[in-house]
Amino acid sequence: MKKETLKKRTKIANNIMYYIYTHIDTDIDIEELSIDLNVSKFHMHRIFKEAFGRNIYESIKSIRLQKASNLLLTNKLSTISNIANICGYSSQSSFIKIFKERFNQTPKQWRTGGYKEYSQEILKQSLIARNSTADFSNLRPTIVKMSSLKSFYIRNKGYNVNITNTWQKLYTWVLSNDIKSYKQIALFHDNPTITPLSECQYIACIVPDEDEDIKSDRLPDFYIAKGVYARFDLKGKKGDVLKFIHWVYHEWLPNSEYETTTKPSYTEYKKNNYLSEDDEFDISFYVSISF
Numbered sequence: 128m129k130k131e132t133l134k135k136r137t138k139i140a141n142n143i144m145y146y147i148y149t150h151i152d153t154d155i156d157i158e159e160l161s162i163d164l165n166v167s168k169f170h171m172h173r174i175f176k177e178a179f180g181r182n183i184y185e186s187i188k189s190i191r192l193q194k195a196s197n198l199l200l201t202n203k204l205s206t207i208s209n210i211a212n213i214c215g216y217s218s219q220s221s222f223i224k225i226f227k228e229r230f231n232q233t234p235k236q237w238r239t240g241g242y243k244e245y246s247q248e249i250l251k252q253s254l255i256a257r258n259s260t261a262d263f264s265n266l267r268p269t270i271v272k273m274s275s276l277k278s279f280y281i282r283n284k285g286y287n288v289n290i291t292n293t294w295q296k297l298y299t300w301v302l303s304n305d306i307k308s309y310k311q312i313a314l315f316h317d318n319p320t321i322t323p324l325s326e327c328q329y330i331a332c333i334v335p336d337e338d339e340d341i342k343s344d345r346l347p348d349f350y351i352a353k354g355v356y357a358r359f360d361l362k363g364k365k366g367d368v369l370k371f372i373h374w375v376y377h378e379w380l381p382n383s384e385y386e387t388t389t390k391p392s393y394t395e396y397k398k399n400n401y402l403s404e405d406d407e408f409d410i411s412f413y414v415s416i417s418f
Contacts, residue, residue: 137347139164140178143171144186144316148352148389151190152215157183179316179328180284191215192229193318194389195222199238200381207234230321245321246377252324253286255366263374268357273413275353278312278332279346286324286369293331294401300346301333308336311396314351318392319369320376332393352390356413357383365406368394375414383416390415 146160161168176182181189195214202210211222226234232241250256279300283293294311301309316328332351335341361371372392380387398409 134344134347136174137178139166139171140175141347141349143175143183144179145349147183147187147190148391151187151194151389152213154215154217155187178282188225189317189322190389192226193321195226195234196230196237196242196321197318197376197380197387199234200242200377201383201386207238210234242321242377246373249320249323250369250373253366253369256369257366259364259366259370261363261367261370263361263371263378266359266361266379268359268379270355270416271358271413272355273353276310276312276334276351277348278314278334278351279341279343279348280314280330280332281346283329283331284326286319286327286329290329290331291401293329294399297331297333297346298402300343304341304343306333306335306341310334310336311399312351313394313396315372315392315394318376320373351393352415354388354390354415355417357385357416359412359414360410361412362398362409363407365400365408368400368408368410371412375412380414385416385418388415388417 142164143160147155157168157171161171164171166174172182175186179186191214195210198205198210198213199207205213207223208219211219214222216222216225223233226237230237230241230245232245237245279297281293281297283290297311310333312332312334314330314332316330317326319327333346334351359371359375361367363371375392376387392412392414395411395413396408397411398407400406400408
């Protein structure tokens with residue numbers, strides 16, 4: 128496939144994903160989207176699946192359920208019917224059925240503690256996370272307003288050992304292009320507290336500073352969303368990160384009175400455990416919030 132064609136197809140796939148995130152509370156019209164992007168529905172579905180490994184409808188369903196699973200914990204005064212409407216479901220009964228198929232429990236059971244057991248089963252999929260003894264109970268975030276960030280990226284399917292290879296490729300690209308000043312960021316398109324780790328979309332990104340003029344035929348680019356975020360600064364060992372993310376979503380967030388949005392969370396590495404010999408990290412973790 129020619130580079131120009133690949134770049135165009137990647138841009139279409141990213142535009143579709145961005146549209147889904149920003150219209151997740153509506154009845155998403157695929158026909159209208161295909162017209163806006165000037166591409167047939169058939170090609171739109173094929174391009175998206177090649178990029179993300181699942182079709183558009185599966186992604187819509189996954190993102191809606193991720194949002195619903197969070198809102199059930201943070202919107203304590205909202206009824207299940209209200210949350211179903213917020214997440215784009217036409218009826219409470221259809222929402223309950225789909226939720227139960229995904230999480231093996233009803234929204235009510237999830238809300239009254241079932242989420243903890245489900246989250247622990249996900250955590251068990253990572254041996255190093257399971258063995259982490261890190262304690263985050265005294266950690267407090269800083270609330271910040273972030274600008275959008277232009278990033279060049281490689282997508283990694285799964286929260287797994289392949290992430291190291293992905294970061295090594297990105298670092299090779301940085302050196303090859305003589306990029307002096309940049310940020311290393313990991314974007315989580317899927318919430319690893321409720322998504323099987325083998326299915327998580329982990330996006331390794333290089334964000335060059337503004338004075339770097341980068342044009343890449345090798346890597347696609349996209350913008351990390353601007354907005355209001357809770358920023359957590361922490362240091363630790365590789366296995367602590369996943370345990371920390373679980374703490375953010377299922378301990379801190381439900382008790383914070385904030386809501387999270389559908390914007391993906393992301394990590395900025397000051398020290399990247401995937402590129403360091405001692406497996407240690409120094410990061411800022413950003414989770415999108417509203418009040």
